[in-house]
Amino acid sequence: MLSTQRLSRPDPEAPLLLVASDRGRQIVRAANAAALAQGLAPGLALADARAAVPDVAVAPFDPDGDAACLDWLARGATRWSPLVRAGHPHGLLIDITGCAHLFGGEASLVADAVTRLVRLGFTAQPALAATPAAAMAFARFGGERVADLSLAALSELESVQIALRRAGLRRVGDVARLPRAALASRFGTALVAALDQLLEAAPEPLDPLLPAAPVAAQRRFAQPVGNHDAVRAALHKLLLAVQVKLAARGQGGRRFALALYRSDGHVAEVAVETAAPQRDVPILLRLFDERIAALNDPLDPGFGYDLLRLAVPVTAPLAEAQLGLDGGALAETQLTALVDRLAARLGRGRLRRLARADSHIPEQASFDLPLGGGADAWPAPEPGEPPARPIRLFDPPQPIEVLAEVPDGPPRRFRWRARVHDVTAHEGPERIAAAWWRRKDGAGLTRDYWRVEDSQGRRYWLFRHGLYERETAAPRWYLHGLFA
Amino acid sequence: MGPGARVPLPRLAVDGGRLDAALNGGLLLAGCHELYGPAATAFALMLVLACPRPGPILWISDGHNGGRGEDGRLHGDGIAELGGDPARLWLVAAGGVVPMLRAASEAQACPALAAVVLESHGEARAIDLTVTRRLQLAAAGHGVFTLLLRGGAPRPSAALTRWQATAAPARRLAADAPGPPRLAITLARQRGGPADMSQLLEWNRDRRRFVAAGQSAGQPIPIGPVPIGTAFGRRLTHHAPPHPGAGAAVAVHAKAVAA
Numbered sequence: 001m002l003s004t005q006r007l008s009r010p011d012p013e014a015p016l017l018l019v020a021s022d023r024g025r026q027i028v029r030a031a032n033a034a035a036l037a038q039g040l041a042p043g044l045a046l047a048d049a050r051a052a053v054p055d056v057a058v059a060p061f062d063p064d065g066d067a068a069c070l071d072w073l074a075r076g077a078t079r080w081s082p083l084v085r086a087g088h089p090h091g092l093l094i095d096i097t098g099c100a101h102l103f104g105g106e107a108s109l110v111a112d113a114v115t116r117l118v119r120l121g122f123t124a125q126p127a128l129a130a131t132p133a134a135a136m137a138f139a140r141f142g143g144e145r146v147a148d149l150s151l152a153a154l155s156e157l158e159s160v161q162i163a164l165r166r167a168g169l170r171r172v173g174d175v176a177r178l179p180r181a182a183l184a185s186r187f188g189t190a191l192v193a194a195l196d197q198l199l200e201a202a203p204e205p206l207d208p209l210l211p212a213a214p215v216a217a218q219r220r221f222a223q224p225v226g227n228h229d230a231v232r233a234a235l236h237k238l239l240l241a242v243q244v245k246l247a248a249r250g251q252g253g254r255r256f257a258l259a260l261y262r263s264d265g266h267v268a269e270v271a272v273e274t275a276a277p278q279r280d281v282p283i284l285l286r287l288f289d290e291r292i293a294a295l296n297d298p299l300d301p302g303f304g305y306d307l308l309r310l311a312v313p314v315t316a317p318l319a320e321a322q323l324g325l326d327g328g329a330l331a332e333t334q335l336t337a338l339v340d341r342l343a344a345r346l347g348r349g350r351l352r353r354l355a356r357a358d359s360h361i362p363e364q365a366s367f368d369l370p371l372g373g374g375a376d377a378w379p380a381p382e383p384g385e386p387p388a389r390p391i392r393l394f395d396p397p398q399p400i401e402v403l404a405e406v407p408d409g410p411p412r413r414f415r416w417r418a419r420v421h422d423v424t425a426h427e428g429p430e431r432i433a434a435a436w437w438r439r440k441d442g443a444g445l446t447r448d449y450w451r452v453e454d455s456q457g458r459r460y461w462l463f464r465h466g467l468y469e470r471e472t473a474a475p476r477w478y479l480h481g482l483f484a
Numbered sequence: 485m486g487p488g489a490r491v492p493l494p495r496l497a498v499d500g501g502r503l504d505a506a507l508n509g510g511l512l513l514a515g516c517h518e519l520y521g522p523a524a525t526a527f528a529l530m531l532v533l534a535c536p537r538p539g540p541i542l543w544i545s546d547g548h549n550g551g552r553g554e555d556g557r558l559h560g561d562g563i564a565e566l567g568g569d570p571a572r573l574w575l576v577a578a579g580g581v582v583p584m585l586r587a588a589s590e591a592q593a594c595p596a597l598a599a600v601v602l603e604s605h606g607e608a609r610a611i612d613l614t615v616t617r618r619l620q621l622a623a624a625g626h627g628v629f630t631l632l633l634r635g636g637a638p639r640p641s642a643a644l645t646r647w648q649a650t651a652a653p654a655r656r657l658a659a660d661a662p663g664p665p666r667l668a669i670t671l672a673r674q675r676g677g678p679a680d681m682s683q684l685l686e687w688n689r690d691r692r693r694f695v696a697a698g699q700s701a702g703q704p705i706p707i708g709p710v711p712i713g714t715a716f717g718r719r720l721t722h723h724a725p726p727h728p729g730a731g732a733a734v735a736v737h738a739k740a741v742a743a
Binding site: 330331332334335337338341342345346350351352353354355356362365366367368371375376378379380381383384386387388389390391392393394395424425426427451452453455456457458459481482483484 | 522523525526529530539540542555556557558559560561562563564565566567569570571573574575576577578579583586587590591594595596597650651652653654656657659660661662663664665666667668687689690
């Protein structure tokens with residue numbers, strides 16, 4: 001029903017079919033309640049359905065869209081419990097252990113969930129059970145007791161259901177009375193596993209959509225709030241609450257995720273990350289301000305948020321802070337705070353450091369990495385020598401036209417970006433072979449690097465790609481870098 | 485902050501000669517300095533490497549991908565070859581002039597940085613008198629050495645100094661190999677001080693400082709005002725930017741061109 005209900009919201013009373021093509025035929029894959037009432041069921045060919053109900057609306061069947069919609073709903077369902085899983089294709093599993101009292105009991109939590117789903121245009125079949133599998137089965141097949149469930153709750157396979165029925169078993173309770181070993185040998189271990197999950201015998205991990213955060217705090221509003229200042233004040237209180245919890249654990253957070261639950265079911269998320277464990281409220285509030293100011297699509301409160309939750313999914317030990325007289329520690333703190341603020345504003349990927357790798361191919365030897373992590377040791381240059389490597393590197397190298405006296409000699413003149421440069425001094429070649437051991441055929445062109453200076457005094461790093469006659473008949477030239 | 489201050493403010497010697505004399509002892513570290521010209525990147529790198537302060541150098545560019553555009557990217561090996569530690573260089577790709585300026589205002593408030601370098605490509609009209617005044621005030625207030633690399637024609641600004649940097653032919657080594665990097669530097673403008681003077685500087689990476697070209701390292705350099713143009717002939721007077729507010733220098737400049 002999710003497939004049709006997410007589409008037919010404007011007029012749920014009109015019959016709607018979702019079709020997919022199957023071996024050249026259009027087959028009905030889903031039908032809404034109105035269509036089902038007129039006898040149009042999934043599995044029918046579209047031509048037959050049209051013959052029966054000529055004015056039926058048709059839309060393409062889109063399982064990916066359904067899954068995305070279900071994930072969206074699951075995200076919204078985290079308002080009731082942090083442990084939520086989308087039970088594809090049509091279910092939502094919510095672990096409400098220890099959460100129900102926040103909503104005035106299980107019954108009112110379920111009522112709240114159903115109301116919200118109905119408001120979004122979905123019909124909901126709620127069920128409460130001790131295990132996820134049992135809850136899912138009650139929601140699908142109805143019933144009160146596991147023993148009364150139909151055999152379809154045990155296996156999707158028609159053949160298994162028929163086999164069970166032939167053995168005289170009608171209900172799950174009949175199957176549960178039999179010895180497990182005999183069941184497994186006759187119907188397969190999958191059936192026994194399904195039975196155990198229904199009967200609480202085997203724990204079934206929920207594998208929630210969002211990992212449960214070790215520290216979290218939330219605020220619920222009787223009236224939805226949309227005002228930025230009110231949201232910021234609530235965030236401030238949440239940060240204070242989280243700070244107390246973190247301090248009690250002797251920890252700081254590395255990541256703080258704020259989820260803003262809109263009353264219409266949408267959830268907006270804003271997260272900040274810190275380079276070092278942090279629980280200082282003013283600093284964190286400032287990071288959130290930066291992050292919210294830098295959002296590409298600004299927060300749209302719509303009709304307002306009715307729930308804010310701040311989770312700290314990543315924590316790390318953080319000792320009680322004491323402002324040291326030691327300047328080094330202070331500088332370290334200041335730099336960490338600066339990096340965090342810049343990262344919150346620009347994104348952590350925009351902050352880079354220069355790194356080096358053990359390679360002699362210039363563009364692979366030196367590159368940039370996200371800031372953080374250990375610094376590399378760079379080789380000290382030979383004293384008294386001029387720099388052998390450029391300060392700016394083109395990646396990829398830029399093709400140039402070169403005039404040389406002899407094909408394997410130094411460049412005399414080159415043309416780069418439509419301008420001719422006369423070479424007045426040169427040094428080279430510095431020969432750098434390709435990584436021939438990486439390639440099966442051992443091929444790859446050798447580069448002959450030249451450090452040249454033009455008549456204007458500008459210094460360039462050029463290379464000839466391929467040894468003349470030995471590797472190629474017409475070597476190409478490239479400009480790879482600019483010296484100071 | 486003025487010349488009458490009791491405690492001398494830390495300054496960075498540029499050439500150990502007449503440029504430093506004109507700068508009242510060197511480049512004021514608690515200030516914002518503008519660099520123009522094709523060799524501005526090299527000049528900025530050398531200045532921050534010569535700066536004795538410890539700590540990282542924040543290199544904020546207005547590009548999107550860490551300066552991987554037209555001019556190539558900063559090359560760690562090349563910076564190591566200038567005598568610097570590339571690990572000290574922190575690159576920030578702000579992705580626009582306005583984000584770059586916002587990041588700069590954050591960075592300038594952090595005294596643990598050795599220097600802040602802002603690299604804008606193109607004309608960057610957003611960097612106007614107000615913005616440069618803000619940069620200068622922040623640099624002076626927090627004592628953070630700030631360099632502003634700019635493209636296009638010089639624009640009005642409140643920076644302490646304005647420099648024009650171009651590459652100059654290097655000393656020849658054995659077998660006609662180009663020697664250590666040489667830059668032709670022009671102090672185009674200085675707030676409240678003499679300007680419009682040029683110098684050929686050679687970078688000595690082992691000592692991480694400039695040496696006035698034509699002098700062997702350590703030799704004293706004669707101090708005295710030299711009108712622009714004498715050192716390099718006509719070519720450099722071409723590059724010399726207009727300098728509003730420096731009337732006397734303009735006259736000298738005009739004479740040099742007319743001569």
